[in-house]
Amino acid sequence: MDDIILMLIAGIIGLAIGVAGMSAYRESQNRRSLLAEKVEAELPPGSIEVLSIVGRAFVVVDEIDGVVRANPSAYAYGLVRGHTLVHPELVELAHRVRAHGVIEEKQFELSRGPLGQGTIVVHVRVAALGDEFILLLADDRTEITRTEAIRTDFVANVSHELKTPVGAIMLLGEAMDDAAGDEVAIRRFAGRLQKESARLKALVQDIIELSRLQGTNVVVQGKPVDINDVVAEAVDRTKLTADNKNITLSMGLAKEPAMVFGDQELLTTAFKNLIDNAIRYSPEDTAVGVGVRVKDSLVQVSVTDRGPGIPVEEQERIFERFYRVDEARDRQTGGTGLGLSIVKHVVSNHGGEVTVWSQINSGSTFTVRLPELEDAGVPQGKGAEIKGTLSAPGEGGRP
Template identity: 35%
Template structure:
């Protein structure tokens, strides 16, 4: 395992950088030298080829092959190179090192191909004729501006390779020497840097153990000296702050011990002496920001400021209910304030105790709204029944046509009253089963459940010529309570049919993921304005009260859907665009079959 100490990391890093630098310099030098030698060889061969072209042009155009071969041999021996003369068809007519009749067609050689195009061509490859690697340069032979042949010269690259091998050996030897020199230097530098850092590490460990009076004394580079000074300053400040915090904590323990409620202690100038976490959470402030600052500066709520002033001025304890406005909802606090006195019975401040009663107030409001809504919903059919019965008793029974019409109205209102009571009982039963954890779920084919729910509403859909499409995997198995989930689906589909125009389409889809199943009911109705969406699932809440009652709704359908989803530990959501339609969704988490939904 590699040693992870700072000393070894710095030492190895320096060595690695040294080796990388030496390797890069050596590689670059060899590459540059090799390229330089190749370029010089190419230029030399190019000049020789042009010279050969000048001396063989007349013989080549005259078709004197024998003198050409003799001239190629002479030029090759004189220049220490290989000379080859090639026709436009690629046939070799003269070569300084081999009989042309025994040589292959050279029309496909890359340097020859380029020369036949009127350019200077070059290539490097192994020559099977000379058994060595050669560099070839070919130049065109022209007559009256036309390429009539090719002159090619070649030199072996053996000399260049031998030269490069020698230089490589020298560079490697020099790099080894530099590496041997750099190794002890890197060791010394790494020790000089790591030694004071290790000393500071030991003192930092003492600081962590509580010994804040220890001080660091090192002798190193200026940056390390500055770091040591900063650590010493930090230790002194931490020591002072910890002592202050300890003293403050001892003062607060007598006030805040075992307190669950929010507690705020202020002095006579309304400066905050202490505040606990509960009070900070109630009032949306940070404990650190509130300490030592004035109440108006920390709390922007005028009710809190007024209550603190009352508590400081009052001899007896004062009580008040505070309402704090929030962006999402209101928060209700029950506040009790009493003055703080010293041993001489002099008022030095006040203590404010806060209880969050938001949930209780919300439940009270919900109960009050529910009672009012139930009373209103029940009063309408009861008033109607009572009115028509009195009309019948007043003599309308003697008029058969009116009597029958009135009795039908009484019957319809009775059915409406019965539907409201049934829905209320359903809500109550769902809530009780959910709270007791008695809602047992089972694996169910979701597509079959969707089709069954749609069949309940098929007659209403046919009356309005509405098409209902189902998109659900036939193999999808979901653990849920079939009767309750079917009831929720029926409510959503019924609503979609009621508020959709004739000759439209309703899509019922199911999408599954490893963690949840989402069932959507999308219609093409008139849509719901945005301001109604947050309260759409409340009991008896209606967007259009008159139209909803005319369609026979109880105002509890969506509330039942919401409670069924919650009974499965799920939720409901709605997305709607006015004039385009609405999409209602039931989100149900996946649970094991047979497991109570309340414990999912």
């Protein structure tokens, strides 16, 4: 009997708690609704409609810096969490506008998440909204800022790189004028002049290639391309350079058509740069191998050299514009510092990737992987002949 009474009492208490909880929840919802109606009533007429179409992240804060309105972009940018304006810099800006009534705008680099991982560059414009509220409008400038930094860095690097051969040509011209009666000196200066002129020509050509690359829309202008043909043409264009160092070019094409979708001339330029880079850093009387194969819906091209190799800590940076592992050696070999950058941009624009395997004193292998274009209507058997003696890429412990 006592147990039954205790169960009835517990049930009554549980019911009471449940009813109280529901009442509190409804009261809270009513207060939220009344608060929202009050806020909307106090905001200047039409402001909500205008804010909904401005196309920017916006936050409206009250006199105690509580967030009373914010759109999804403000939350996505990490400016607002719950009903709080996250960053002290924005709160301080709102305080100044509230105190002086003058519109202010400023650009900030702010943390994007609660743990400070990742940043966002935002341009913020702050103004009073009615008598009680402050409006913050924010534009995401992260990508624009990054692009401007790259452009500024590129222009500075180009200016520096152009000064060297141009200055050398001027000095050599003066030296030739001073040594007009010395035939041996004239010949020596003329040889140097030709070398610097060739270097200047190569640099200008690479800059033009980069500009053309950035202006090409592969999706719109592309068409089916057989990488077998592209690689064969790239090898042909580098034969003279290889012959000058007595380097053997070994080429192995895929037995089947290696079809991708893209710009044939850009792809040829990229593979020419990759092969030319291998030749430049290979010792005389060695070999450079170029192989093509199709596997797992990917077209893979590997270029292998027997050069000095690339230190592990440098391998991530070799695709940057104007970056050189050994600047003195690169100038001696005539490199512009743009060849591998062009390779990376072309491959990325075709939806592929380029990687490098390298070991000091053992050479390097650069591997390009591009998505295969299937059912391209190319007759089977094209490119079936294997040329050269290169083993399939990936053999011998290389990627």
